Amino acid sequence: MSTATRSLPRTIGAHAILLTYTAIALFPVILVIMNSFKSRAGIFGAPLTPPTPKTFDLIGYTTVIGQGDFIHYFQNSLVVTVASLFFVLLFGAMAAFALSEYRFRGNSLMGLYLALGIMIPIRLGTVAILQLMVASGLVNTLTALILVYTAQGLPLAVFILSEFMKQVSDDLKNAGRIDGLSEYTIFFRLVLPLVRPSMATVAVFTMIPIWNDLWFPLILAPSEETKTVTLGAQLFLGQFVTNWNAILAALSLAIMPVLILYVIFSRQLIRGITSGAVK
């Protein structure tokens, strides 16, 4: 790093801006977590103060764990998210490889068609999707959600990954072909490891909307068996009384898995976002 960018006022300025931004971004999250540890009176009396010995209360968490089948909802969310993520990455990467590697008639048209989904929200097709699921008997199954989310995530995945795959050296793939590797081996062993950072980027962008989605669980899988966390949390949101302790506790718990997945991907993610910018 050159000394010019290290002058003291600049450093202070940059840090001040970044710290302010961090504070603003974290504020709601911290508020939720803080209040989830307080009694109802504590939440309403002084929403902005951290829990004190007087207001500290785990009632929210005990309600969540005691009432409803929250562990089960968690499991559902996790199964749906991880399975959708897996399929999006697998099929997205394979389609991207085909589009970027092989010259065939209608290649660019196919790319455009696959990318179209980025611009058209999948929710526009909700009614048709519901009819489809009813017809195929998939209503109230996790499979329905996984199928829908895979479809939802694929366009962006194909679009981003095919850009990255175009950058993988042709010579490397050709060397593999001369050494007798199959196209599958070339894809899984040579190309995929090289685009891992972009896979992580796609994973994060795909994962968060799926985990947070309320729409499709509500419509396609509202049964007790298949409820996801976001849907389960609605349990505490009444028309007349809302159990704020339980909601805040449920939300705090719901943050954890995404956070863990994010940490797993983030090292790769940073490389994915900055690759190209710095060699």
Place this chain on the structure above:
Amino acid sequence: MGSLKIENVKKAFGPVEVLKGINLEVTDGEFVVFVGPSGCGKSTLLRVIAGLEDSTSGRVVIDGQDVSVTPPAKRGIAMVFQTYALYPHLTVKNNMGLGLKQAGTPAAEIDRRIGIASSMLSLEPYLERRPAELSGGQRQRVAIGRAVVREPKLFLFDEPLSNLDAALRVNTRLEIAQLHRRLKATMIYVTHDQVEAMTLADKIVVLNAGRIEQIGGPMELYNSPANEFVAGFIGSPKMNFIDGARLGETAKTIGVRPEHLTVDPKSGSWKGTVVHAEHLGADTNLYLDCEKAGLITVRIFGVYDAEPGATLYATPDPARTYRFGADGKTIK
């Protein structure tokens, strides 16, 4: 055990014709170099030979066998790429052994061949390293080693030295020459570099815009170029081309190599002024603006002191002057 025949090979990418009918024969053990300007189709031709690219029409025959529809791994070839193209996740040893492993060669035999290749290329200390832990020159040697262990009928090199620095290029060039002598294998080598072409080749193929301009030994191309393009492409500095009409000649163009001109301060054929002088120690390049011949280059062996602006007379060696017709072909 390593002959190659290319019959009327054409290749088009969509409407763009990149190879316009290539015919070539390479005999066993020959070192053939493809040269030509950037974008003329050298790499494309090499990839067609390797089977990485299908030709639009024509046949590729290796060792008497039509391999036009054979996959690359079954053609008995090995290729070395400009960008090394080593497998980043494998050690040097596994990089070299992968092709054999895929072909089902017994492990002992793989080890034996890796041993021979790595001692030939002094790669023994690096066998357990990954490509990221090697220098550029070492990586290219590994890439060459990977080709050697396959014991191919045909080696294909696509500008293998152009990512290396000048000193390393000379060393690796020597190594490739020695390799060719030891293995007596057929090698096809693509390059931009004149020196590489002249020093390595038994036979040079000059390509231009998807066509072969001339095939011949290095000295044959230098001494009797078939046309203006080859004359200008082979030799450095480039041959001087002078409009025949200005010299009162019947030929369309007159060509003289810079080294076949002599200069004298008092008398000679073409009077000119020195525009610029390049002193290289072993020789001196003079750029002369001549009244009759226009701007020409003269190469003088040894040191020659000439200030820009000085007047000099240049005289071509009449026995080594080339004459080209309106179609660009050499007039004999």
